[in-house]
Amino acid sequence: MQDQLSNTFAALADPTRRAILARLAMGETSVTELAQPFEMSMPAVSKHLKVLERAGLIARGREAQWRPCRLDAGPLKDAAGWIDAYRRFWAPYVDALERHLDRMSHPLSAKRKPSSTRRSANRRNHKGETK
Amino acid sequence: MQDQLSNTFAALADPTRRAILARLAMGETSVTELAQPFEMSMPAVSKHLKVLERAGLIARGREAQWRPCRLDAGPLKDAAGWIDAYRRFWAPYVDALERHLDRMSHPLSAKRKPSSTRRSANRRNHKGETK
DNA sequence: TCTACATTAAACCAATCGGTTATTTAACCG
């Protein structure tokens, strides 16, 4: 899925996988034990683990017939960093102020319409595109 | 997709949508302007906006024929909160420092300090572990 | 009122997702 950040967020976008990470935060464990709380088959859990592994959120060892999983929170750092850039937007006062200032400086309701010299990289020839 | 948190992470798991949010952080704007940097059709962008809207990350107004979008970072707060629970797992130094300071301030409890969830704290307990 | 414009809706498509069952691989143990 292209970039690391997208992989990370996609991996987090599933409650089962988040629960798996939460369990792994308490310590390394086996796949069967990870699967225990869920009402799904082992292969399903195995697939979730593969998603987490591809995202770099877990690493796996080898111990006899067990494949222990351990948390690797490294990618979460970047995810947190990305989200953190928006922190000021959920501080309510700052948010309201922000909207106010935005309304002052970007009056969308104003007269101008952006004059049809628009670039639009590879706009396909839609039927009536008479510019 | 069930829960709010999953919706939020899923919405963030796409570079186009993250770019849209980044643009909206600079102020409310129209769909056409949002679509401008991307090499995809307008309906594609419209769909991305719908995903963001379903996740509660944007809100939309009505202003003549324009449907201005504005950022609503509220859901990001929960996302950040979730990830933050793992912060100590990507800050090993801080973690080690914490343990050190803990030991310094409780010098008499040398035997079993709680240090609740160290990575290697609970070793596997497989049932057939007859080592 | 007619036309242009901004946006969404509809219908379609290939790829991916999240799950299943059945099979296979790999290691242990008696």
Next chain:
DNA sequence: CGGTTAAATAACCGATTGGTTTAATGTAGA
């Protein structure tokens, strides 16, 4: 060796995703 256990793979399935093209909707303005 044969049997059991842990886990992964294969093959399949329906739903969703991310994109397309075409068509419809709603508003502004000459």
